Amino acid sequence: MVDHEVDTAARTAVVDAEAFDRRLAAGLSPSDSVLVRVRARLPEFTGALQRVAEQVLADPATAARSTIVELAERSGTSPATVTRFCRAMGFEGYADLRLGIAAETGRARSAGWTVDIGREIQPGDPLERVLGQIMAADTRAMHDTATLLDLREVERAAEAVAAASRVNIFGASGSALVGAEMQFSLHRIGVAAWSWHDVHEGLASAALLRDGDVALGISHTGETRETIEMLAEAGSHGATTIALTSFPRSPLAELADIVLLTASQATTFRPDALSARHPQLVVLDLLYIAVAQRTHDRAHSAFQRTARAVGGHKAAKEVRG
Numbered sequence: 001m002v003d004h005e006v007d008t009a010a011r012t013a014v015v016d017a018e019a020f021d022r023r024l025a026a027g028l029s030p031s032d033s034v035l036v037r038v039r040a041r042l043p044e045f046t047g048a049l050q051r052v053a054e055q056v057l058a059d060p061a062t063a064a065r066s067t068i069v070e071l072a073e074r075s076g077t078s079p080a081t082v083t084r085f086c087r088a089m090g091f092e093g094y095a096d097l098r099l100g101i102a103a104e105t106g107r108a109r110s111a112g113w114t115v116d117i118g119r120e121i122q123p124g125d126p127l128e129r130v131l132g133q134i135m136a137a138d139t140r141a142m143h144d145t146a147t148l149l150d151l152r153e154v155e156r157a158a159e160a161v162a163a164a165s166r167v168n169i170f171g172a173s174g175s176a177l178v179g180a181e182m183q184f185s186l187h188r189i190g191v192a193a194w195s196w197h198d199v200h201e202g203l204a205s206a207a208l209l210r211d212g213d214v215a216l217g218i219s220h221t222g223e224t225r226e227t228i229e230m231l232a233e234a235g236s237h238g239a240t241t242i243a244l245t246s247f248p249r250s251p252l253a254e255l256a257d258i259v260l261l262t263a264s265q266a267t268t269f270r271p272d273a274l275s276a277r278h279p280q281l282v283v284l285d286l287l288y289i290a291v292a293q294r295t296h297d298r299a300h301s302a303f304q305r306t307a308r309a310v311g312g313h314k315a316a317k318e319v320r321g
Helices: 002-012 017-025 034-044 047-058 060-065 068-075 079-088 094-111 127-148 151-163 174-188 199-206 225-236 251-255 277-294 296-320
Strands: 167-171 193-196 214-218 240-245 258-261
Touching: 034 047, 034 094, 034 127, 047 060, 047 068, 047 079, 060 094, 068 079, 079 094, 127 277, 151 240, 151 258, 151 277, 167 174, 167 199, 167 225, 174 193, 174 214, 174 277, 174 296, 193 199, 199 225, 214 225, 225 240, 225 251, 240 251, 240 277, 277 296
Parallel strands: 167 193, 167 214, 214 240, 240 258
Antiparallel strands: none
């Protein structure tokens, strides 16, 4: 009887105004991918709620077919915990969650990829299979990022960077490499940008920013202390602050004026932070192009001058060779 009621509800469930408000309170748009939202909220969950989230992410296709009792058993929790998880994610109940997951798995099959890409890469796997897993993971991460990214925030960020006298970019470890790439791109179109990974140098530079300048902090988790400190220092002096992160409720996102969100798909030997690099580069490439559009004449002139300078060096080297 319970299964029949759940199936009937799944066919007829609609999201009411209260559920809509809960989704907004979760920090993500109601139209965002269900699995993207679950993955983004995963660090916030503990104990039983985290086990439910992990089970949904590990096998979404099965979760979409399971009753609430079956999902509770698979996650080692209870139906009441599953219901709490649904409400925490902004759904009215389990039927609504099932509908969302089922719709997403259906879209994934239609688009030519599977939601469960298989995260485990074994030591004996042939490179052909490893390549397939990496490509599937990156394809999924790019798609999820496109779903998650708020283009209005990109527009705001582009306007701020285009008008800025100075742009500081902060990041540690792998995020510093992403920041250096963005700094080079902006310099090529005439934007005065600096990239900092040393916290002392970054804080000193941030202290010299002022109203009208921009500071961009890059951190997959949004919890890197050094990046948070540098971005906070920049904001305290009036700079517009931008966060590039995968977690909308992270400390970095909470302190930023503008938040650009990315998604990632971890596999063995490629944890979330590493697999987030490609989506981060895509978002920053989009931001760079948006800035170039808004500063077209200046950007075009600067790009030509820098290209001639590099081209002249290459030509001279060939002559000497």
